[in-house]
Amino acid sequence: MSIGLEADGAAADAGSGAPIPSVDVAPETQPVAWRHRHLLDVDGLSAADLDLVMRTTDAMREVLARPIAKVPALRGRQVTILFYEASTRTRVSFEVAARNLSADVVNIAAASSSVAKGESLIDTVRTVEALGAQLLVLRHAVSGAPYLAAEVFGGSVLNGGDGWHAHPTQALLDLYTMRERLPGGSLAGRKVVILGDVLHSRVARSNIWTLTAAGADLWLCGPATLLRGFEAWAGRGAAAGRRFHVTTSVDEALRDADVVMALRIQRERMAAGLLPSLREYAARYGLTRERLALAQPGALVMHPGPMNEGVEIAADVAAGAQSVITDQVTNGVAVRMALLYLLAGTHRGEVA
Ligand code: CP
Numbered sequence: 001m002s003i004g005l006e007a008d009g010a011a012a013d014a015g016s017g018a019p020i021p022s023v024d025v026a027p028e029t030q031p032v033a034w035r036h037r038h039l040l041d042v043d044g045l046s047a048a049d050l051d052l053v054m055r056t057t058d059a060m061r062e063v064l065a066r067p068i069a070k071v072p073a074l075r076g077r078q079v080t081i082l083f084y085e086a087s088t089r090t091r092v093s094f095e096v097a098a099r100n101l102s103a104d105v106v107n108i109a110a111a112s113s114s115v116a117k118g119e120s121l122i123d124t125v126r127t128v129e130a131l132g133a134q135l136l137v138l139r140h141a142v143s144g145a146p147y148l149a150a151e152v153f154g155g156s157v158l159n160g161g162d163g164w165h166a167h168p169t170q171a172l173l174d175l176y177t178m179r180e181r182l183p184g185g186s187l188a189g190r191k192v193v194i195l196g197d198v199l200h201s202r203v204a205r206s207n208i209w210t211l212t213a214a215g216a217d218l219w220l221c222g223p224a225t226l227l228r229g230f231e232a233w234a235g236r237g238a239a240a241g242r243r244f245h246v247t248t249s250v251d252e253a254l255r256d257a258d259v260v261m262a263l264r265i266q267r268e269r270m271a272a273g274l275l276p277s278l279r280e281y282a283a284r285y286g287l288t289r290e291r292l293a294l295a296q297p298g299a300l301v302m303h304p305g306p307m308n309e310g311v312e313i314a315a316d317v318a319a320g321a322q323s324v325i326t327d328q329v330t331n332g333v334a335v336r337m338a339l340l341y342l343l344a345g346t347h348r349g350e351v352a
Helices: 047-064 089-100 121-130 145-152 168-181 202-213 230-239 250-254 278-285 325-344
Strands: 078-083 104-109 135-140 156-162 191-195 217-221 243-247 259-262 300-302
Touching: 047 089, 047 168, 047 202, 047 325, 078 089, 078 121, 089 104, 089 135, 089 156, 089 168, 089 325, 121 135, 121 145, 135 145, 135 325, 145 156, 156 168, 156 325, 168 202, 168 300, 168 325, 191 202, 191 250, 202 217, 202 230, 202 243, 217 250, 230 243, 300 325
Parallel strands: 078 104, 078 135, 135 156, 191 217, 191 259, 217 243, 259 300
Antiparallel strands: none
């Protein structure tokens, strides 16, 4: 787990020239230039890796447009989805993605498993492997839990969100959606704002890596109590050539923005005293139509979900013409198909 931004800011839009896999067939039969056994975060992904994920997602989108949106690529593989925290989008889209690839899918909700009797994460991971798991999708409330799982699991671990730390598949589907919807298909020089509860957000932490790697001019905005520590990160990012700013001024952040991503106020993680009240937060930082008018005409409105409408985002903005929130959800299936495919193709090499 790295928190620096020492890597160079090479633009992911540049393209690597690596061949796009034929996703109709098993990945191990393809010359796929993917070397990561696990997907634990996006900080270890190069510009070429990001480009390969984007282009493999394009191929999966083509599969999803077919009358029968299914390929046999992962036939005979078992994908186990082990979630210790609530989820709708990530859990369901991983399940749909795995089924579209013809994998066998096992879904485990920790609350109804032997975890409720005190079984450890390590014992649970060993147990699901003994039951045939080859690709393990893990969500956990504790930051770093997928790294521990990866130490004992013989297959590939995909992080479905861990604590405040990382949500790599969300960041990759956000990147894909921006590239798809921004004119010209590039983030280079585009002003992207992440607005809200940055402190508790694994989505923000992973997006910082991918968006700055793609050349975006990234702005984090929220109350000072929800930005703690990010000024130092932005300073290191700027020193490494990344465009990364932190501000408490919503007007400064939103002015001329190309993309505005609102983040959920995470009431379940909110220590007492970080916000005077949700009402005050909504009044000062909520994404309303009036505030959105500061951004570029047609600026994209995003939200990783789940939303607190009327708090961090007004209902009419969330459902408005500029919103691509449902596109994010839909693209989540294709991006997760791409990642399952790429990871299934290699169980050797570098561990990300
Ligand atoms: N964005 C996201 O992770 O949503 P879920 O919690 O519904 O999976």
